[in-house]
Amino acid sequence: MTAVVEAVRPLEDYLAMPAEYVAESIAAAREALGRRVVILGHHYQRDDVIRHADLQGDSYQLSVMASQTDAEVIVFCGVHFMAESADILGNESQRVILPDLGAGCSMADMASIDQVEDAWEQLAEIGVLDSKVAPITYMNSSAAIKAFCGRHEGVVCTSSNAVPLFDAYLKAYDKMFFFPDQHLGRNTGAKFGIPLDKMVVWNPHEELGGNTAEELLAAKLILWRGHCSVHGRFKDWHVDKIREKVPGVQVIVHPECTYEVVEKSDLNGSTSFIIKTVEEAPPGSKWAVGTEVNLVNRLADRFPEKEIHLLAPDLCMCATMYRIAPQNLAWVLDNLTEGVVVNEIRVNDETKHYASIALERMIGMTEKAG
Numbered sequence: 154m155t156a157v158v159e160a161v162r163p164l165e166d167y168l169a170m171p172a173e174y175v176a177e178s179i180a181a182a183r184e185a186l187g188r189r190v191v192i193l194g195h196h197y198q199r200d201d202v203i204r205h206a207d208l209q210g211d212s213y214q215l216s217v218m219a220s221q222t223d224a225e226v227i228v229f230c231g232v233h234f235m236a237e238s239a240d241i242l243g244n245e246s247q248r249v250i251l252p253d254l255g256a257g258c259s260m261a262d263m264a265s266i267d268q269v270e271d272a273w274e275q276l277a278e279i280g281v282l283d284s285k286v287a288p289i290t291y292m293n294s295s296a297a298i299k300a301f302c303g304r305h306e307g308v309v310c311t312s313s314n315a316v317p318l319f320d321a322y323l324k325a326y327d328k329m330f331f332f333p334d335q336h337l338g339r340n341t342g343a344k345f346g347i348p349l350d351k352m353v354v355w356n357p358h359e360e361l362g363g364n365t366a367e368e369l370l371a372a373k374l375i376l377w378r379g380h381c382s383v384h385g386r387f388k389d390w391h392v393d394k395i396r397e398k399v400p401g402v403q404v405i406v407h408p409e410c411t412y413e414v415v416e417k418s419d420l421n422g423s424t425s426f427i428i429k430t431v432e433e434a435p436p437g438s439k440w441a442v443g444t445e446v447n448l449v450n451r452l453a454d455r456f457p458e459k460e461i462h463l464l465a466p467d468l469c470m471c472a473t474m475y476r477i478a479p480q481n482l483a484w485v486l487d488n489l490t491e492g493v494v495v496n497e498i499r500v501n502d503e504t505k506h507y508a509s510i511a512l513e514r515m516i517g518m519t520e521k522a523g
């Protein structure tokens with residue numbers, strides 16, 4: 154839900170502003186607002202935005218930061234589902250702003266709550282829910298789907314904690330229904346040795362998700378048919394090509410890449426894992442990185458003594474993350490200095506209640522797993 158509030162400063166004024174004025178305007182508003190505002194930035198944000206962030210992180214770290222900050226307003230430089238999670242985890246009086254409301258996530262949009270509820274009913278009808286089935290959703294999903302998981306003993310996971318969370322749920326439940334990223338689900342299931350034929354794909358546009366009742370009854374993991382279009386651009390032949398071109402290169406990818414790409418790569422993990430691995434690598438080491446281009450370029454700039462390549466030669470950019478421009482940031486901050494909260498993201502109370510169960514369960518289980 155978005156609260157529509159009239160801006161006292163029109164966005165158009167900022168869109169036409171030269172970059173240096175925009176940066177000055179952000180700095181002046183920050184100075185005026187002080188500790189009342191915290192700016193959170195996801196690793197995929199562009200450089201001219203991320204440099205204004207107080208705190209940077211992957212989607213898990215940002216959710217923890219949102220749950221811990223005492224700032225009155227969280228300005229979230231990321232995408233919609235992240236801002237929603239910040240609103241769910243923040244305290245009652247905190248307000249959350251997404252500087253551009255068009256910053257969504259095409260993967261999150263691949264599963265609607267109606268489709269998920271319909272799928273759950275179909276699974277009940279054929280007897281799948283007679284065994285213990287846990288719904289697990291990737292952070293990249295709507296608040297309503299997180300609430301669904303909260304209501305049904307499930308949890309939220311991110312790419313940084315999928316392994317310990319799958320571990321706990323695979324021990325306690327017969328099956329898992331995972332939304333909406335089939336690739337993260339399959340890649341994580343494979344780490345536990347689940348055979349590919351026991352991981353079936355649920356196509357929301359087909360009866361029984363395009364499976365037979367027998368296949369669903371026999372499955373260990375039911376994977377929603379969703380994917381990230383950015384990470385989907387990395388192909389297994391890119392791994393072969395870069396190894397041919399750059400002898401000694403190590404390939405590290407995000408687990409939103411396909412199973413074939415992850416299988417061929419040397420390492421895979423969340424954005425923070427990728428950053429940490431490259432940070433700790435020795436000078437002269439060579440890396441091909443399969444994730445969003447803004448992050449890869451930033452790593453290449455930070456570590457000129459290491460050889461860092463984007464795994465695919467074409468631009469793998471998250472266009473929705475890129476929608477957050479410094480102009481939008483300047484606009485929301487200036488309105489805040491006038492006491493006006495524009496582009497507020499607010500989750501309704503009931504959804505918030507159940508979604509917070511699933512999100513807090515995630516944080517609790519992740520901390521426990523260390």
Ligand code: 13P
Pocket residue numbers: 197210211212213293311312313409422423424425
């Ligand atoms: P991280 O969990 O590594 O932050 O990646 C999530 C993502 O897809 C951001 O879009």
Ligand code: SF4
Pocket residue numbers: 232257258259260261293381382383384409445471472473474
């Ligand atoms: Fe969504 Fe992919 Fe962009 Fe992440 S990189 S926000 S999963 S579209």
